[in-house]
Structures are given as structure tokens and as C-alpha cells.
Amino acid sequence: MGRSDACLMVAAVQMVSTPRVADNLAAAERLLELAADSGARLVVLPEYFALISADAREKVRLRERFGAGPLQEWLARQAARLGIWLVGGTVPLEADVPDKVRNACLVHAPDGRCVARYDKIHLFGLRHGEEVYDEGETIEPGEAVVTVDIEGWTVGLSICYDLRFPELYRAMGLVDLIVLPAAFTWTTGRAHWEVLLRARAIENQCYVLAAAQGGRHEAGRRTWGDSLLVDPWGEVRVRLAEGEGVVRGTLQRARIDEIRARLPAWRHRREKEFIRSVCA
Template identity: 65%
Template sequence: MTNPLPPVHPPLSEVRRRPARVAAVQMVSAPRVADNLAAAAALVAEAVAEGAELVVLPEYFAIIGLSDGDKLRVREEDGSGPIQDFLAETAARHGIWLIGGSIPLLASDPGKVLNSSVAYAPDGRRAARYDKIHLFGFEKGSERYNESATIEAGKTPVAFDTPFGRIGLSICYDLRFPELYRALGVLDLIVLPAAFTETTGVAHWEILLRARAIENQCFVLASAQGGRHENGRETHGDSMLVDPWGTILDRKLKGPGIVVGCLDPARSDEVRASLPALQHRVM
């Protein structure tokens, strides 16, 4: 018996979608939450001044600690805490959709956290939460990462609807697993907050982002950490907005800043009409 294709939610012809300005924030986060929230607030305000209606913050925007265990000290209960309050208040103050790239939430294992992306609507209410499913592991020479030591993996893919289309949530290492996005059905935008290492980023970051845009025929907005952190780690940066044809519309290579561009659902419709690959799927 063959497995059915993931459901398409819902046919795009039945959904009213409008263009919108969107922005990715790039940061070089430090071990101090208060400093990072102040930096994020300034960059969100800059994006709003550029007309952004949706803003995405990077993975670990609130803290990149001196050790992996530092994020356990600032983890929050779901729905309560200074980082979540900051996101809700910032979304409401500016009247925007705001996606908090990832924040540490309490996990069922007391020695770990959930690495969670939380989305807020323009009135400050939470619209969605996604817990990172794929946990990064890497070893090359003296460079070693093992997220599963301090992070509890999520289990459920998540997408949510806005006036300008359906948005799929993902975090960093998820980018390497195209089946995650297929499980979400047809999307208008994939958001990818990340803290890619410089080593893997140089080799694979742009290629993977453009591939996800091309194969899903949707926009991809990647919001990255980008620079040398106080713990010595170097993150790749190169935040970008990619269109459904794989064209990079804007990018920020290194350092704090923003990427801004137009999410136009008509562009996705045009690409899908001329190359109906999503309709041609057989498995």
C-alpha cells in the first residue's frame, strides 16, 4: 500500500493573499538577554521604518551563551517570561507579525530546553509555536556540536495563515530536510531563523536556501546570526530573501542589520503556472 501525499492546505486559488513587505533581522547575539533584546528592538524598528509587516528574528536571538548550558538558565515556561513578553509587546507596538526566531522553553527533560520559534500577530497574541525537530550534530577537527545534549527535539511541523499567505516555520538545521516542508503542503513563505556555523554555511547555506525556494515554489526568508560571538563561535550570516524562482532579492552578508523585500503571492502563482511541478508530484 502506497503512502498518500501530504495534504495541500488549501488550494491557493481559494485563498485571498496580498503582497506585503517582509524583513529578516541579522544579529550577533551575546550572552546577556537584556542587551540582545535591546539590539533586536532597534533592528525591528528599522525594519518597520522600511515598511515591513512581517519581521523574523534569528535563532537564539535572545542569547548565545559562553557555554551550551547558559540557555537553560534563561528558559521560560510556555506563554510566560520576559523574552515572550518582549515579542508580544513589540508585535503589538508596531502592529506587525513578528517571529521570534528561536527561544529556550522548558522541556519535559529538566536538563534540556525546547528550541522554539514563536510567531505573534499584530495585536500581540501568539499565532503559532514550532519546536525544532532536527537537532544539529557536527564534528570536524576541533569543531564539535551536539544539540541533542541540551535540546529536546520537537515532533510536529507547523504552519500558520496570515493575510499575505501561509507561512511554514523551521529552524536552522531543519533546512537540510526537504521532507519537513513537503509535510506542510503548499506554502507562500518559508521562514528559516538560523545560527549556521561558518564552516557549514560557506559550503551549503545559499545552495540549500535556494533549493528549498525552487522545489516548493515559494519565498524563503532566512534570518541568521552573522559574526564572531563572545564565546568564540563564528556564525555565517548571509540573511536573505529568495523568490520562488530561486533568485536572491536581498541579502546581508555579515554583522547586524536587516534584509527587506516584497512577498508577492502573484509571483508564486506565476512560477507555479509556468512550471507546475507541485501538480506533477507522484510520490
């Protein structure tokens, strides 16, 4: 690789989104400015950055046609205004099923163009005492694995619950960075968030940048937070426990090359040679 892509400064925005879209966009704009002013070239917003409501169907009423709509226009405008690569957390887009949405992660280039779209494949469901979630009631799952080139860095797109499915990340191939906009619950985040993020970084020998919702929401939900950057050896480089803010770090090409040379796990893979043995 050339010197131009030897390093890339990245940032994750952490929010505590409300049921009011205008308030959330104002907060996100302020945090994006902080990230851009710090020198970040790539900035990731959390899942549901524009809305977290007690009414799960509110996001269906907010849905947009891909390529047009207030939220997409806002993302394009922020990317162009700040001159950054902007990973737009998630935006509710029209689905094939009329009363559902696609929970879509959109990537906008520094000129405002949308250059990639990933629709969340794995839909969260949880029954834990009085905590009950079922994203399948309002969300239609995506089907395609998506990577995008950002200034010479191969970036894999994923969203929140996807983190629990390592086969998704293997299907991306060899990537330099995995981004994960998320809204992990406090219950699941406390138990599994960090260990899963570090595992994805270790097994794929790449950086992982997670932008989370983090705090007590007006809608009554509590999200875990802990937005962070993990390096290819599984070390947490920077984090923010809870509340609004920005975490920033630098990707180093030499670090990826060092880890992959030291422990060439990708070359050691033999998954196509597995033989399944079934015992009675």
C-alpha cells in the same frame, strides 16, 4: 486571492548575539524598529537572538514555561508596539526532560497574541576538527510540522538545521513562504547555506526568508550570516553578508502563481506511486 494579499513586505533581522540578554534585546529592539519603519509587515528574528553563550547550558537556565516569561513578554510587547507580525527567532521553553529545553519559534500577531509555536525538530551535530556541536545534549526535539496564516499568506515555520531535511517542507503542503531563523556556523554556511535555501525555494515554489546570526561572537563562535530572501524561481532578491542589519523585500502573489503555472511541479508529483525495487 483578493487584492489585499497581492503583496506582503517582509524583513529578516540579522544579529551577532552576545552572552548578555539585556544587550541582545536592546539590539533586537533597535533593528525591529528599523524593519517596521521600512514598512515590513512580517519580521523574523534569528535563532538564539536573546543569547549566544560559550556555555550551552545557559539557555537551559534561561528557559520559560510556554505562555509566560520575560522573553515571551518582550516578543508580545514588540509585536504590539510596532504593529507587526513577529517571528520570534527561537526562545528556550520548558521540555519534558528537566535538564533540556525546546528550541521554539514563536509567532506573535500585531496585537501581541502568540498565534503559533514550532519546536525545532532536527538537532544540529557537527564534528569538524576542533569544532564540535551537539544540540541533543541540551535540546529536546519537537515533533509537529507547523504552518500559520499571516494576512492570507500560508507560512511554514522551520529553524536552522531543519533546512537540510526537505521532507519537513513537503510535509507542510503548499505554502507561500518558508521562514528560517538560523545560526549556521561559518564552516557549514560557507559550504551549504545558499544552495540549500535556494533548493527549498525551488522545490516548493515559494519564497524563503532566512534570518541569521552573522559574525564573530564574544563566546568564540563564528556564524555565517547572509540573511536573505529567495523567490519561488530560486533567485536571491536581497541579502546581508555579515554583521547586524535588516534585509527587506516584498512577496508577490503574482510571482508565485506565475512560477506554479509555468512549471506545475506540485501537480506532477507522484510520490505515492513509487515502487521500491531492491536488487541483490
